[in-house]
Amino acid sequence: MKRFALLTGSLVMLAALMAVLAGCNDNKPAQPAAPAAKTGAKPPAAKAPAPAAPAEAPAEVKFVYQVEGRRDPFLPLLAMKGKTGGIEFENPLEAYDLVQYQLKGVIIGFGEPKAMVVAPDGKSYILKKGVRIGKSNGVVREISRERILVEERYQDLSGMTHTNIQEIKVPKREGV
Template sequence: MMRLLTLVLAFALAFSLTGCGDEKTTQKVKKVTPKIAAKKNKAKDEKKPQEKKNVKIYKYNAKGRRDPFASLLKIREPLNDDAEPETPLQRFGLKELQLIAIVLGRNEPRAMVVAPDKKAYTLVAGVKVGRNRGHVVEITENEVVVEERYRDFSGTLRTELKEITLPQREGE
């Protein structure tokens, strides 16, 4: 069995080395163009200067249009009210706030969130929250609904409802 394997490998090695040689087999290829093709090329060259006279020049007028290279996902301008001072909760994004408790009772519902600065804040309906100047619309038993208003890439006023939910407890 070993002899057969050795014989096959020796044959394969000998066969693969037969293609190796020092002779140069490159040949120069001479490009021949027929006379008819040469006449057509000359005719095309003569027509080119005439075609350049009829070329229309287009210009892009950017006045009143948005930048076509700006990302549509990143363009969000919050509605700024310079008259109102910024609350501590408006320094953080909604995803940075962690909802830890909701209290529903006889009075209006309240929620407690922990901000990244490790301070706890109480939320009631109407409190300004988030970087986009959102405000709390509703507090349910599992989440706090915040309404954010902003201008999108086209300048249209958009309203978006976002939720801050209670984390699921273990075993649920």
């Protein structure tokens, strides 16, 4: 039984090897014969001449680019407006984006509410209502026990001014 299986397997492998080797032939296939020319066929008749073009050709339309009301296509979409040269800030709180600040604590009850935030560079700052914070010209509008509300004004590509209210929350206490 083993001998029969071995013999059958050998024959199958030999047949597969022969099929592969037959496909590796270096001879190029024969080119099909060119179609035989028809005998007794008449050459195609010459076409009738095209009708003459109209005497009046339409005047060439010249394109003129209208600049009024369009932005300059060679200026960047988000062009920086304002100060030129190095970036100068009114206070160091305007050096980072609003989401990079961490609210560490809020003091309420002794006059005006105040909050302490930590910048990404590790420095602490005390905030009160009306202080500018963030790169997007944010202004602190409200300080409560659990959050600070910051109002940011920005212009979109069409030039319209939008207002966005962001909040910085006090992180939840750990281990208590």
